[in-house]
Amino acid sequence: MTQIDHIVFDIGKVLIHYDPDLPFSRLIPDEAERRWFFDNVCTSDWNIEQDRGRTWQEAEALLIAEHPTHEENIRNFRRHWHEMVPHAYDGSVAIMEGLITQGRDVTMLTNFAADTFTEARGLFPFLEKPRGVTVSGEVGLIKPDERIYRLHAETFGLIPAATLFIDDSAKNVEGAKAAGWNALLFTGADRLAEDLKGLEVM
Known part of the structure; x- marks a missing residue:
C-alpha cells in the first residue's frame, strides 16, 4: 500500500460551498x-x-x-x-482538522482569485490551520496544469508519490495524478472518510 505522508486539500466545494x-x-x-x-x-x-x-x-x-x-x-x-460562499462543509473541515490534530502534514492547493481568497480567510478561520496554501491567483497557474502541482510540491517539500490530493473536479484529480501524486475525487465527507481509512490515512 502506498505510504501517504502529505495530504493536500482543494478548497471550493471541498471545504467551503460555492454557488454564484x-x-x-x-x-x-x-x-x-x-x-x-x-x-x-x-x-x-x-x-x-x-x-x-x-x-x-x-x-x-x-x-x-x-x-x-x-x-x-x-x-x-x-x-x-x-x-x-455561505458556509463551510463541516464534515470535510472536521476531517481536515482531525488529520492536523493527528500530526499529519496538511496543505491546500486551490484555484482562487487572490483577493477573494484573502476575504475567504477572514470568513473561514480554519483556512489558517494547514501548514500552507498555494493560491492560483497568486502564482499565475491554475489546476489542472501540472506546473501548479509541481510548484506546490517544491514549495512545501512534498514527495509526489507520498502525496494525496483531494478535489471535487475530475480533471484536477487527473492533473494531480499526471504530476505523480495520488488523488481522490471528492463526492462528500462520508465517502472521503472511508477512502482515507482505506488508505490508512485516518
Whole structure:
C-alpha cells in the first residue's frame, strides 16, 4: 500500500460551498435570463482568469466593454461574492482538522482569485490551520496544469508519490495524478472518510 505522508486539500466545494446562483437568484430572478447571463457574460471561462491572476478591475472592464447594458450585474459578481460562499462543509473541515490534530502534514492547493481568497480567510478561520496554501491567483497557474502541482510540491517539500490530493473536479484529480501524486475525487465527507481509512490515512 502506498505510504501517504502529505495530504493536500482543494478548497471550493471541498471545504467551503460555492454557488454564484445564490446572490444572482435575487439579482436576476428569471431563471432563463440568469442562465443566459452566466452562459454569455460572466462565464466560467471569464471567471477562471481571475483565478489565474487577472484583476477584477481588468475583468470587469473587459466585459463592460462587450456588454455595456449589463454593467451593474457584471460588477455585482465581485460585489456579492461573499454571498456565493455561505458556509463551510463541516464534515470535510472536521476531517481536515482531525488529520492536523493527528500530526499529519496538511496543505491546500486551490484555484482562487487572490483577493477573494484573502476575504475567504477572514470568513473561514480554519483556512489558517494547514501548514500552507498555494493560491492560483497568486502564482499565475491554475489546476489542472501540472506546473501548479509541481510548484506546490517544491514549495512545501512534498514527495509526489507520498502525496494525496483531494478535489471535487475530475480533471484536477487527473492533473494531480499526471504530476505523480495520488488523488481522490471528492463526492462528500462520508465517502472521503472511508477512502482515507482505506488508505490508512485516518
